[in-house]
Amino acid sequence: MTPPASHYCRALQRHIASPRDSVWISDSVLAAAFDRYCLVSKIWHRKASNVPGPLENRRRLGKRQMGDISGLQCATSPPNWAFPVPLNLSQWRWEPPQSPSDLDRTQPRRASADAVAFSVTLPRWLGEWAARVEDEDQIPLPDLAPPPVAKTLPFRALLDDFLGSIANAPDDVFVSDTEHLCQKLQQSIFLGEILPEDVVSISAELWEALDSRSDDPSHGSQLYLSLYSAIVTGVTTSKVFRPSLLHPHFWNTLLLRMSKLPVDDALYVLFSEVMNATRHVHNGIVKGVASVLARFFFTWSINSVEVSRLLHDADSSRSQAREILSTTRSAVAVETSLEIESSLQRARVELEQARASLAFADAALSAHTRHIKAISKALSPALRTLDPGSYGRLFDVANELVLEQIQLVLEQDWVSATRQCELRYNWLSVLAQMPHVRQKSLFKATGRLCSDSLGTEPLRSTELCSLIISQWASRGYLKSAGKIRQKYNNSCSGHDDKALASLVLAIYQEENCLDLSGKGLYSSLWQLLAKLDRSDDMIESLRTLSYTCRVPRDLLGALSAATRDHHVALRLHTLYKRHLQRSEGADWDPSLFERHAENIVLDPSLPAGTIWQALDIDHLEKRVDNLALRRCRHRGTYGAQRVAIINRVAPLLMDAPHVPGRTAFRHASRYVRFLEEVTGVLPASYVYSLYRVVTRDLVEGQPGRTTRLLWLLNVIERNYGKQLSHECRHALKRWRYMLRRLWILRSGDQNGGTKEQ
Missing domain, CATH: 1.20.58 (Methane Monooxygenase Hydroxylase; Chain G, domain 1)
Structure with missing residues (x-):
């Protein structure tokens, strides 16, 4: 029975195992041992599960299939001549292993004692072979030629021929030669046969050559455009040549020369290609x-x-x-x-x-x-x-x-x-x-x-709407830009006076104007109109549109909430009250004036009672003599919102520097009457504001107005009792008495000084 192959392998390993001492094994000995190893390690008796076929082990089958797939995906490298650009493998040049004689030549010789020790350590069965190798002359190996490197010699020869014949060539020949040269230049740049520094020099030579023959404007511009297109197309389409390899000065020079060409569609396309190619060097x-x-x-x-x-x-x-x-x-x-x-x-x-x-x-x-x-x-x-x-x-x-x-x-x-x-x-x-x-x-x-x-x-308003829609669409602010543009065109119909209103109506119908995105769109539109000082155009456009279609109240409310100008918010409120409330039937939400209430009160250009009109308090008080009915109207749907706004702005209105004392007292009395009718009580924190309004004359050294002082005492008595009102009465009397004594003393001093004079 034939022994297993593993016995042969172990025997071979024991036979070719090197001793512990260092031994130099030549290539021929190693190759012979490897051939013998391959011969004796071949297994002849294979099991059925290891043989490819129906009985093959599933695990081994999977490994074999994975190997076949990876072999298909990872194809072998093509030869050098199959590459579009010759490969430069000079740094990967293979060198054969050096023999001991080469090592002796390259390295300094050791001492004789080292040589003797080395000879002693050699085994006797290699002694004759080692001596024979040292005696033989080393056969010099031929130097391997380096692989071809990409050079510009072929195109340089073509360029020299073109430059030599350009002076005396006819126009038709000159044009055809230039077109042919541009095609070759584009191909050479695409294949990487021209280095980046050579592209700059070749382009400069070609520009000078074309400048010398630019007699015909039509042919000259076309040839310039062909040259520029060849360079840009070759650089942008090449997988070897990257646009970043060219210096920004080259692109700047190219653009300066492009600016001298007549403007047509080809120049626009070329400019787009240049900008896309130079996206990383725009600074230069x-x-x-x-x-x-x-x-x-x-x-x-x-x-x-x-x-x-x-x-x-x-x-x-x-x-x-x-x-x-x-x-x-x-x-x-x-x-x-x-x-x-x-x-x-x-x-x-x-x-x-x-x-x-x-x-x-x-x-x-x-x-x-x-x-x-x-x-x-x-x-x-x-x-x-x-x-x-x-x-x-x-x-x-x-x-x-x-x-x-x-x-x-x-x-x-x-x-x-x-x-x-x-x-x-x-x-x-x-x-x-x-x-x-x-x-x-x-x-x-x-x-x-x-x-x-x-x-x-x-x-024009139509141009403004077109600009803002394009900007929103490019920035991705619109969820459905096409639908908004279609609805805007249908509603506007080319009329400039309805353009702005048609735009906000289209946004209201397609976008949710109550969420953050809708408010952002309206705020952006108001910013543009405020920049151009054309906010009034929006109001007029809404009024014009209201004659032909219904303008929702929520749309005006969203516009009022998005604007930062209290004048615009007031005009929107007036527009709704005069033209749209009859069809809507609902009141204006006073909470829309929360962000504008302080500005309305402190604006000297507006009447002092504008805040009452904005909150519709004037409208609720008209033609109502019954206290219960008026109180019911004030406590309606938006009663709490009105009270909150009035409580916040009433002290500002009473202390505003541009409001006279008489006007401040009139609004203070109205404020007290409104709070007592709606809430039934006056907060203690606001009594001090009333006190400052009433005692403004006393602070200035005047005797004060008795009617206003009695009104304040009456308000305190209604809200906080007679005892507190009585104490305040005595305090005001003492204050007026001291002012009177001071006034008498000053009058006496002035009279005495007059008599002495």
């Missing part, structure tokens, strides 16, 4: 980006002026034709029929020409408007990575450029006001569609570009 390309934006703004303003010129010429022609027609009709009684017919025919021809010109101008205006909107949507993604918080200088420069172009357009007197403001609206649309632009930055730019000092027309 501010100057280049500003130059390209200046080019865009100039083109927008020029196109706007051209469209305005067409409209102006069409209107002039139509007016002239109408004048000729009216003159001809007035001369019917004087001229002959032949002359009248010729004049009418000439007037009709000119009128038809004017109509054709006007139709052409309208078509040009529509096309220009659509083109500008498409450009705004294209520029917003290009500038999407810019943050005004980090790149505020760039946006400040862009705003100044817009202002300069607006001033240039304003110099054209015949340009309409609508066309003058088009550039401003287009740039604000770009900012509104950028998600990194915060509301504060957008509102600041809007206020700067819509300042009254510029002398321009204000933005």
Whole structure:
């Protein structure tokens, strides 16, 4: 019976085991031992469970299947020629192990005693072999050639040929050669055959070559655009060449050269690609980006002026034709029929020409408007990575450029006001569609570009609504931006006077205006209107919309709660009381004035009794002589809210510096009457406020008004009894007596001094 294979393995291990002393084993001996090990370790008698097939062990089957799957997923590395870029494996160069003779050459020789000791330790069966190896001459190994490294030699040769033949080449050959060179340049950059520093030098050489042959403007701009597109496309699409490898100075130079090209759709696309490629180096390309934006703004303003010129010429022609027609009709009684017919025919021809010109101008205006909107949507993604918080200088420069172009357009007197403001609206649309632009930055730019000092027309309400919707959508504030925009368009129908009200109504219908998000939207809208000093436009728009559809009370309440201006809150309350309460039938919630009550009382521009009108206390007291009925009306649905607000603002109203003493006393008496009717008792903490109002004359050294002092004593007696009222009466008498004595003494001193004189 054949012994198990493990016996052979152990015997082989014992046979090839090295002794404890160090022995040098050559490659040939190790290879022979390994071949013999593989031969004797092969197991011939395998169990059925280890054989692949239906009886294979499930655990071993799973391992084998896992190995097959991993082998499929991890394919072998392709050869060097299969890579798009030649691999540089110089640092991974394989070197064979050194022989003892090489070690003796590279390392310093040891002392003779060490050599003797080493020779003694060698076993005798290796002695002859070791001596023979030392005597033999070492065969030198051939040096392995390093793998090819990526170089720019092929493209450099092509570039030299192009530069050499550019001077005398015809235009068509020059254009075709340039296009071919740009394709090769893009391919070389994509494959990584050109180093980053070579890209900069090659680009500079090509720019100089194109500058020398830029006679034809159409071909020149197209060739420049092809070159720039080749560089940018090659860099952005390559998996080997990263845009960050190029210095920001190169991108800045590229943008500066792009700003000299005519503005078209291809330039917008190229600018977007450059901005996406340089999202990590924006700090170094501010100057280049500003130059390209200046080019865009100039083109927008020029196109706007051209469209305005067409409209102006069409209107002039139509007016002239109408004048000729009216003159001809007035001369019917004087001229002959032949002359009248010729004049009418000439007037009709000119009128038809004017109509054709006007139709052409309208078509040009529509096309220009659509083109500008498409450009705004294209520029917003290009500038999407810019943050005004980090790149505020760039946006400040862009705003100044817009202002300069607006001033240039304003110099054209015949340009309409609508066309003058088009550039401003287009740039604000770009900012509104950028998600990194915060509301504060957008509102600041809007206020700067819509300042009254510029002398321009204000933005239309429809434009403001479009800007704020775009900004909310880009920042993700709207849950259903499409539905809000659709409802806004249906309700507004292009009418500027209903735009703001239609927007807040659409938000009320689609968003929950009572939660935090809805209040935030209304607050954002109020901030924009306050920045432009156009809060009154919202009130007028709501009034106009109320004539055609129902404006809910909750909508006005949400707007009042979101605003920070107490004047706006008062106007919303007045609008509801005068125009909408009859249809709603519900009272205005006085709690909406909790945040505005102090400002209303302390505002010198408002009458002192405005707070009573805001809380509807005046309305409840009108035409009610019955005390019980008036008390019932005051204690209605919002009685507790009114009492809380009055208790908070009554001391401020009584002590306000701009309120005269008579007015303060009148409101104090009204305050006492209101609290006694609603709550039935006057808090002790507010008696001191009444005391300050009544004794204001006594503090100033005047004898005081007896009627007011008696009223105070009567209030104290009704609320806190006769004893306390009697004590207060004696205290006030003593105070008035002391003031009288002091007044007599001062009068006597003045009379005595007069007699001495």
